[in-house]
Amino acid sequence: MDLFRQPLRPVNVGLESFYDSMVSQGVEAVAVDWRPPLDDYVELNHTTDGIDIDEANAEAVRRICNGRPVLVGMGIAGEVIPGFYPSGPARILITHSGPPIGWERMCGPTRGAVIGALIYEGLAETPDDAAGLAASGEVEFAPCHHYGAVGPMAGIISPSMPVFIVRNDATGHVAYATQNEGLGRVLRYGAFGPEVIRRLKWMEQTLYPALRAALDVGGPVDLRSMIAQALHMGDECHNRNKAGTSLFLRAIAPALVEATRKRDTAAAVLRFIDGNDHFFLNLSMAAMKAMLLPAEKIPGCTVVTVMARNGTDWGIRVSATGDRWYTAPAPYVQGLWLPGYAASDANPDIGDSAITETGGLGGFALAGAPAIVKFVGGTPVDALNATLEMYEITAGEHTAFSIPALDFRGTPVGVDVRKVIRTGILPRLNTGIAHRDPGVGMVGAGLVQAPAGCFQAAFEGLKALW
Amino acid sequence: MDLFRQPLRPVNVGLESFYDSMVSQGVEAVAVDWRPPLDDYVELNHTTDGIDIDEANAEAVRRICNGRPVLVGMGIAGEVIPGFYPSGPARILITHSGPPIGWERMCGPTRGAVIGALIYEGLAETPDDAAGLAASGEVEFAPCHHYGAVGPMAGIISPSMPVFIVRNDATGHVAYATQNEGLGRVLRYGAFGPEVIRRLKWMEQTLYPALRAALDVGGPVDLRSMIAQALHMGDECHNRNKAGTSLFLRAIAPALVEATRKRDTAAAVLRFIDGNDHFFLNLSMAAMKAMLLPAEKIPGCTVVTVMARNGTDWGIRVSATGDRWYTAPAPYVQGLWLPGYAASDANPDIGDSAITETGGLGGFALAGAPAIVKFVGGTPVDALNATLEMYEITAGEHTAFSIPALDFRGTPVGVDVRKVIRTGILPRLNTGIAHRDPGVGMVGAGLVQAPAGCFQAAFEGLKALW
Numbered sequence: 065m066d067l068f069r070q071p072l073r074p075v076n077v078g079l080e081s082f083y084d085s086m087v088s089q090g091v092e093a094v095a096v097d098w099r100p101p102l103d104d105y106v107e108l109n110h111t112t113d114g115i116d117i118d119e120a121n122a123e124a125v126r127r128i129c130n131g132r133p134v135l136v137g138m139g140i141a142g143e144v145i146p147g148f149y150p151s152g153p154a155r156i157l158i159t160h161s162g163p164p165i166g167w168e169r170m171c172g173p174t175r176g177a178v179i180g181a182l183i184y185e186g187l188a189e190t191p192d193d194a195a196g197l198a199a200s201g202e203v204e205f206a207p208c209h210h211y212g213a214v215g216p217m218a219g220i221i222s223p224s225m226p227v228f229i230v231r232n233d234a235t236g237h238v239a240y241a242t243q244n245e246g247l248g249r250v251l252r253y254g255a256f257g258p259e260v261i262r263r264l265k266w267m268e269q270t271l272y273p274a275l276r277a278a279l280d281v282g283g284p285v286d287l288r289s290m291i292a293q294a295l296h297m298g299d300e301c302h303n304r305n306k307a308g309t310s311l312f313l314r315a316i317a318p319a320l321v322e323a324t325r326k327r328d329t330a331a332a333v334l335r336f337i338d339g340n341d342h343f344f345l346n347l348s349m350a351a352m353k354a355m356l357l358p359a360e361k362i363p364g365c366t367v368v369t370v371m372a373r374n375g376t377d378w379g380i381r382v383s384a385t386g387d388r389w390y391t392a393p394a395p396y397v398q399g400l401w402l403p404g405y406a407a408s409d410a411n412p413d414i415g416d417s418a419i420t421e422t423g424g425l426g427g428f429a430l431a432g433a434p435a436i437v438k439f440v441g442g443t444p445v446d447a448l449n450a451t452l453e454m455y456e457i458t459a460g461e462h463t464a465f466s467i468p469a470l471d472f473r474g475t476p477v478g479v480d481v482r483k484v485i486r487t488g489i490l491p492r493l494n495t496g497i498a499h500r501d502p503g504v505g506m507v508g509a510g511l512v513q514a515p516a517g518c519f520q521a522a523f524e525g526l527k528a529l530w
Numbered sequence: 531m532d533l534f535r536q537p538l539r540p541v542n543v544g545l546e547s548f549y550d551s552m553v554s555q556g557v558e559a560v561a562v563d564w565r566p567p568l569d570d571y572v573e574l575n576h577t578t579d580g581i582d583i584d585e586a587n588a589e590a591v592r593r594i595c596n597g598r599p600v601l602v603g604m605g606i607a608g609e610v611i612p613g614f615y616p617s618g619p620a621r622i623l624i625t626h627s628g629p630p631i632g633w634e635r636m637c638g639p640t641r642g643a644v645i646g647a648l649i650y651e652g653l654a655e656t657p658d659d660a661a662g663l664a665a666s667g668e669v670e671f672a673p674c675h676h677y678g679a680v681g682p683m684a685g686i687i688s689p690s691m692p693v694f695i696v697r698n699d700a701t702g703h704v705a706y707a708t709q710n711e712g713l714g715r716v717l718r719y720g721a722f723g724p725e726v727i728r729r730l731k732w733m734e735q736t737l738y739p740a741l742r743a744a745l746d747v748g749g750p751v752d753l754r755s756m757i758a759q760a761l762h763m764g765d766e767c768h769n770r771n772k773a774g775t776s777l778f779l780r781a782i783a784p785a786l787v788e789a790t791r792k793r794d795t796a797a798a799v800l801r802f803i804d805g806n807d808h809f810f811l812n813l814s815m816a817a818m819k820a821m822l823l824p825a826e827k828i829p830g831c832t833v834v835t836v837m838a839r840n841g842t843d844w845g846i847r848v849s850a851t852g853d854r855w856y857t858a859p860a861p862y863v864q865g866l867w868l869p870g871y872a873a874s875d876a877n878p879d880i881g882d883s884a885i886t887e888t889g890g891l892g893g894f895a896l897a898g899a900p901a902i903v904k905f906v907g908g909t910p911v912d913a914l915n916a917t918l919e920m921y922e923i924t925a926g927e928h929t930a931f932s933i934p935a936l937d938f939r940g941t942p943v944g945v946d947v948r949k950v951i952r953t954g955i956l957p958r959l960n961t962g963i964a965h966r967d968p969g970v971g972m973v974g975a976g977l978v979q980a981p982a983g984c985f986q987a988a989f990e991g992l993k994a995l996w
Contacts, residue, residue: 066556296901297764298762306759306763307773307776313780317779317783318801321787322794327787327790327793331788334784337780338780434934434935435934437934443937444935444936445937471909471911
């Protein structure tokens with residue numbers, strides 16, 4: 065009855081300028097935020113063999129939410145990641161972020177990080193030597209995701225690098241990630257100078273043994289609980305990890321002290337972690353990967369299990385289509401720039417860190433991290449709206465990760481390719497920005513939308529199955 | 531012009547039931563949230579000698595906001611707090627929270643904590659002995675606030691207790707607070723069993739020397755910056771100190787490790803702090819006291835410089851009237867109860883921790899701490915509204931402490947007695963709840979409004995000056 069008592073008002077669907085011109089003339093109008101579906105949308109409800117897609121997607125969300133990622137240990141990549149060696153005649157395997165790519169199409173920061181990794185591995189002495197080796201065919205490149213691993217930005221993992229081992233205790237799935245180096249001139253942003261290599265060696269020879277020993281003494285670290293707490297402390301666990309880093313340091317510090325014979329070493333490790341508010345990012349990423357692995361390859365499931373970028377291509381994988389990548393050119397990021405840098409310095413979007421959004425964190429949890437706008441731009445209201453919009457394209461709401469400001473509503477989780485195509489709403493990410501040239505490093509941080517092309521390609525791929 | 535184009539609508543001022551009945555009959559009405567002033571309100575704008583009160587209040591807010599509280603060291607209360615000894619013939623001075631009170635009127639938890647302190651000091655062996663001594667006149671009682679100190683809940687400080695020394699580097703004012711014991715059966719909630727005394731001894735003989743040595747090695751800790759960060763991490767620095775505790779542990783851990791010869795001791799200290807998410811509370815309180823001290827005794831200033839409760843009386847001090855206390859009976863707290871306890875177990879509101887609200891934190895910063903409702907009750911929207919309401923009765927907005935969710939608006943700071951009387955809006959606090967009987971401990975946590983009586987009494991006191 066309330067509806068019929070209201071005065072008549074025009075309703076404008078879509079383009080806001082029509083609405084604006086009515087309002088400017090004193091007309092009380094209603095604006096409906098609507099976009100046409102991306103091209104070639106059709107309803108997909110059941111597979112030809114009768115699988116209910118909504119049910120398959122609900123199962124994916126259940127598996128993701130029920131994941132129990134635990135940091136169980138650490139090891140050297142080449143020793144602990146199954147199959148981490150060249151499959152062909154190459155001398156070495158190096159994994160990178162995003163979908164598959166060869167040296168010739170790699171972006172500047174990925175090339176820079178490969179150069180740094182080859183120097184770090186002792187296979188080259190100069191950047192030129194390293195670039196020559198990388199181009200020679202003697203280095204095999206593969207996505208981290210092909211090995212259950214994830215790497216932020218360039219995402220380079222080479223065999224000598226220490227990795228966190230994160231096990232999903234609900235399913236047994238295991239994921240891996242390197243230790244976070246900090247911001248600025250670091251390998252993952254494409255820098256490869258002597259200070260970068262020195263830091264990587266220190267991380268291998270001092271940080272890693274101390275953390276591994278602390279885990280041996282203190283036992284596994286429950287990352288699911290830590291992420292849930294960090295989300296209540298202003299982190300979104302992608303570009304804001306101040307709380308996660310603090311909670312991790314708190315959790316590890318007593319055992320670290322007990323396990324480390326030299327006080328100076330323990331103090332140096334604590335100072336390194338304390339000095340890097342992004343230290344927890346790689347743990348958050350590995351935890352998300354471990355939670356998403358059980359959602360892969362569910363028949364009929366249109367939920368995205370991987371979103372990842374190599375700085376040239378943006379790629380996604382969808383549960384029902386398994387290992388197949390759907391790619392599109394990586395877009396540029398709208399961001400805030402470090403002093404001395406501008407948009408013209410930026411490489412396109414890069415990194416496996418979009419695994420956080422894939423699992424319901426990062427841009428999807430922005431409403432819980434209003435302070436992040438100081439790092440990536442925008443306003444706290446934008447942050448709130450980003451999360452609210454993501455509920456339009458996700459298959460469920462997280463049962464472990466919630467946002468106090470939304471009355472403890474679960475974060476949007478499980479991007480449904482169908483919903484992206486139907487609504488035209490694209491996943492929102494927040495991310496760091498690397499310099500386009502090898503050897504420079506970080507230039508900023510910002511916000512970006514996934515390119516429509518990946519989802520259009522995936523939707524075509526899904527339609528072919530039906 | 532927009533105003534005159536609107537249809538005519540009734541405006542209801544005050545009692546909401548009139549508004550509700552119009553709406554239920556389909557009338558589009560406007561409700562104005564308004565309360566009559568508390569009794570005997572008059573406009574106070576200038577003192578008889580021509581001081582502009584708004585300017586005096588702005589000066590108070592400036593001094594508060596410009597404070598730079600720094601943890602500069604630690605010491606034993608009787609050795610480092612100036613004048614911390616009995617002024618009369620008594621054998622010992624014990625300070626308590628809130629306005630002045632003698633043994634005969636002390637509430638259960640304060641009596642319990644006094645009993646515990648006398649056992650801890652070795653002046654009594656049994657609770658009965660201690661109670662007899664406390665009643666004998668051989669113990670002098672005084673408010674912590676009379677010594678620049680603050681104590682949560684019962685707030686007991688006895689001469690052997692270690693205290694943090696917090697200096698306001700902008701002015702040189704110094705404030706003190708004990709180390710936080712944790713939750714549950716602890717002295718400040720009125721418990722005095724052997725485990726309470728053992729913990730206090732450990733805190734004196736192990737925790738304190740280790741932290742003091744860490745401060746000597748690592749240097750002062752900037753509490754202003756730490757509080758500002760914690761407010762962006764979901765703390766309000768009164769009943770939620772998870773981020774502050776994490777940041778403090780991060781800051782102190784490396785130097786603690788370097789300064790502590792025995793690894794087991796360093797690990798035990800880190801475990802104790804990690805095990806108590808409220809460890810930072812006492813630092814937050816001392817920081818607030820150090821920031822508020824320079825706002826005391828400004829001629830013509832109607833800003834509240836102390837809000838404190840002893841569990842029997844609620845008291846405030848106002849800048850212009852200096853050391854004078856204005857008191858009213860302490861109200862009961864609306865809260866959440868620990869298992870096995872109910873409202874009938876609760877003591878009235880108690881503790882110096884209202885210094886956080888006095889300085890613009892706690893209930894005044896609740897909008898930045900939506901997750902706190904799990905601890906103190908209510909909803910995240912209530913938390914938001916609590917902060918918004920406090921802007922109605924404060925003289926300014928904090929320039930150092932801000933709330934991301936309110937687009938980084940400064941927290942409301944500097945309660946203006948005039949505004950409280952004019953609007954009838956009372957300061958909102960969140961707080962722990964002690965059992966009414968000595969020897970029990972914590973029974974819950976919740977939300978409470980300051981009693982009007984303190985502000986009415988203060989307003990009368992101010993009027994007498996004009």
